[in-house]
Amino acid sequence: MKKLLIFAFIVAVVAGQCSLKCPDGYLSFKRTPTPQNSMTSLWCVKTIFPESTINVTTAKAFCAQEKAVLTTFENDDERLQLSSALSAGLAAKKMSLGQMFVDGHRLPQCQTQDRTILRASPCFDPTTGFTTDDKHTDNTFMFQNWADTEPSASFWQTDVESCIALGISQFEKRNKKLNDIQCDYDKSPANAKALDMWNVGVACGRLPEFQ
Ligand SMILES: *[C@@H]1O[C@H](CO)[C@@H](O)[C@H](O)[C@H]1NC(C)=O
Numbered sequence: 001m002k003k004l005l006i007f008a009f010i011v012a013v014v015a016g017q018c019s020l021k022c023p024d025g026y027l028s029f030k031r032t033p034t035p036q037n038s039m040t041s042l043w044c045v046k047t048i049f050p051e052s053t054i055n056v057t058t059a060k061a062f063c064a065q066e067k068a069v070l071t072t073f074e075n076d077d078e079r080l081q082l083s084s085a086l087s088a089g090l091a092a093k094k095m096s097l098g099q100m101f102v103d104g105h106r107l108p109q110c111q112t113q114d115r116t117i118l119r120a121s122p123c124f125d126p127t128t129g130f131t132t133d134d135k136h137t138d139n140t141f142m143f144q145n146w147a148d149t150e151p152s153a154s155f156w157q158t159d160v161e162s163c164i165a166l167g168i169s170q171f172e173k174r175n176k177k178l179n180d181i182q183c184d185y186d187k188s189p190a191n192a193k194a195l196d197m198w199n200v201g202v203a204c205g206r207l208p209e210f211q
Pocket residue numbers: 054055056057058184185
């Protein structure tokens with residue numbers, strides 16, 4: 001009886017794992033479960049490229065329509081997969097440069113134009129001045145992947161750059177890397193002609209389904 005129960009348990013576990021799948025149109029990120037990613041073994045990511053450029057509010061709304069959340073990469077393989085998806089999204093628009101929103105933002109206490117605060121701990125350090133909201137993704141690797149000279153904490157009107165985008169850039173040291181950007185704009189408000197700073201898309205993540 002005991003053996004039978006153990007056997008039944010193993011069958012149930014294996015069958016359960018076999019039938020967990022990402023919905024059509026999603027990338028399947030197989031992950032090593034850790035406490036930092038809430039023990040996530042499979043994370044489903046969809047990149048969305050709307051007709052027009054978007055700000056972070058619109059980006060999050062596109063994810064919500066998918067019952068997903070703004071997400072990011074947690075290892076180099078995922079970074080490259082998201083970058084390829086972004087390149088493909090740009091190509092479909094007959095563009096070659098651009099960026100997409102990923103999860104991550106400056107800590108609330110670091111969203112300031114006060115240089116004293118920005119130069120002090122934890123805000124001064126690009127690995128501690130930012131956080132992410134999606135608990136299924138470990139952000140440790142992400143915060144080691146800033147583009148050259150980023151995060152720059154540039155100001156515009158009353159805001160500091162507090163959102164994050166992954167970009168395809170003409171500059172090797174910025175290509176497939178992260179940039180801190182203004183959350184409420186769809187292009188760089190300081191330089192709307194910089195094509196590499198047009199927000200053309202968003203990365204949305206959700207758990208797989210039993211299928
Ligand atoms: C974001 O973009 C939408 C659509 O263009 C616009 O209606 C909204 O006001 C923008 N949000 C912010 C906070 O600027």
